[in-house]
Amino acid sequence: MTTQDIMRNAKNATKSLMLCDETKKNEILESMAQSLLAHKEDILNANQIDLEKAVVSDVMKDRLRLNDQRLNDMAQGILDVIKLEDPTGKVLNERTLENGLVVQKASVPLGVIAIIYESRPNVTSDAATLCIKSGNTCILRIGKEAWNSANAIVQALQEGIEKCGVNPNIVQLIQDTTHQSANELMEGVGYIDLLIPRGGKNLISRCVEHAKVPCIQTGTGICHIYVDDEVDQDMAVKIIENAKCSRPSVCNAEEVLLVHSKVANEFLPKLKKQLDTYPVELRLDKRAQKIIKGTKATEEDFDTEFLDYILAVKIVDSVEEAIEHISKHSTKHSESILTTNKEHAKLFTQSIDSAAVYVNCSTRFTDGGQFGLGCEIGISTQKLHARGPMGLEELTTYKYIIQGNGQIR
């Protein structure tokens, strides 16, 4: 099937999903989970084909690999979402106008959501689950390394959907894994209500350049932590250790450290001692180089999402200078100030224009689960529609429903 066929099928399938109530949607999800478990063998076989073909690093192979436990987790993930509240059909507000019109603002699904993602087969069922719970038809487009796995998963999910008497095209996988299909999705005006690119910088910037359908940019996180002159230094060491080293490959990990010059002499050696227990490379600006040892930072280092054990370090002379630096270099994901000065904390949270602004804690908390959304389909770094972790609510829009009895204007 061509990508165009799939988009057309998706649009046609939205109708059946739009009319499903919460009970019906949960029934579909439960059937999907059962079908996933029933097809374990098919899925693991398909995964084996992907693994054998893959010419990728061990880390990538680990992401790609499925096993009994991971499939159980995927099924459990579906069952967990069943328990979450349905985000649609809510009356967000209701006004009765003087002329008697009752104006309801009600939450509704977006329609068709397309997700472009990399070679993580488990995202297939996660994304499909969140879309269906929120009443949205979904089109999935995975990288070629994981296509066979994703295809087996989608076939299992579709069988589960069909058993409930619902159009299985509410979940579809794009068959073409070349750039062409991603481009067709980006240009799918009239078919795609929302495109979520999950992936590297290149994919995101291709979307910004070429997409004609509404997109939500996700993920890229050049996260900053600023250590103020008034600070609990021991706490600061622990927070930075956590933000940099607990999982360096994720988007909410710290990439840049700003330190106030008044505390830098005392603080940086303490920090270095702790970070040296990991294979962390420090990329230091001129002033920091005079205090501790490390690589000389280039300008580019302050605009790079390392996703690795690398930390760029810069010394600043005030909270204002820290804010100025962050405003220029941040990707608007997550930033944190470590300070005991309430005025500085307030200025920082007011002035920093990022999805999540922290005081005295690690940036690693920017996550749907941590924030209590129950799930997450991505982290938005843009300001329109949704910001930060996107859960079920962020996959809805609203419409106004107005009941009258002949009112004219």
Added chain:
Amino acid sequence: MTTQDIMRNAKNATKSLMLCDETKKNEILESMAQSLLAHKEDILNANQIDLEKAVVSDVMKDRLRLNDQRLNDMAQGILDVIKLEDPTGKVLNERTLENGLVVQKASVPLGVIAIIYESRPNVTSDAATLCIKSGNTCILRIGKEAWNSANAIVQALQEGIEKCGVNPNIVQLIQDTTHQSANELMEGVGYIDLLIPRGGKNLISRCVEHAKVPCIQTGTGICHIYVDDEVDQDMAVKIIENAKCSRPSVCNAEEVLLVHSKVANEFLPKLKKQLDTYPVELRLDKRAQKIIKGTKATEEDFDTEFLDYILAVKIVDSVEEAIEHISKHSTKHSESILTTNKEHAKLFTQSIDSAAVYVNCSTRFTDGGQFGLGCEIGISTQKLHARGPMGLEELTTYKYIIQGNGQIR
């Protein structure tokens, strides 16, 4: 000044506005209103230049013309917005996590909003007012016919802003009125947080094609009214008369009428009699042509926003067929069902994917003022971020502010 200069200035100016509280913003607005009145003569003189140069229809000239009363209304419009609630700084929700983190979701300004609009000078102060009240810096780009008028208005507004000690670049007018400047705004990644194109179909589709910054499509309304087989026909005649004839040039006017075949024979002659008191041209499908006189409708007529005394009429055999037709041809603005059958009304409001879905009233109510938003900067016909009339709240986003005391993950 070049468009690039203006975008840079705007970005720099956001900081000063971000730190203004409600009192300060209202002070600025009051000063803007006073300055507008103090510069009446300058503005009317500039308007005279525009009027003399304009080679446009009388309707357009009327839109372009300013006078004492219209300037008073503009100033009053500013004072009215002062009374509205500040949409920023609201805690949308707050959670205390088990680890003690306090996660606040707070409403904040978007940043820099650019508005491209046609030759209505009064939009200049309306748009600037809504942006400032919501904490946003604005860049205005008006059509060349009204540039002198808008320039005089912006100068007056800037003088008012400066008197309050605030950077006057929070309101700027683009000087270049060629396509070039609109293109530069569409490509102003890193400078423009939201672009609102207000204008005809061509401008909107240029934005869809070329914009790299987030846009909200506004306005285009091919609004449908469906007359069901179970209906109060006298009420239906009055509603359609209102929806088509009260102001045919606006986006919430009816363009297409769908009538159930069971009532068409009786209803269409009644309707025609009433519409004949206006210069309405009926464009009829084959079946309607057998019942009343009118022009033969082309396929295109069902995809046209006439903005005139023209109504396309089609006969359908069920509410489902009406829904099907609307799904194919609607611009997702406003649609209405006229029926006494509650099941049909429910199916219609559930299935129609438009910003405003009406039961038994005119589509003309889709309007910020009518919906109780207090004001309006446009009507969104897209589904992301904002839908339908956009007031102050729709000019904000949110950020998460997280207060901790050393939490790590």
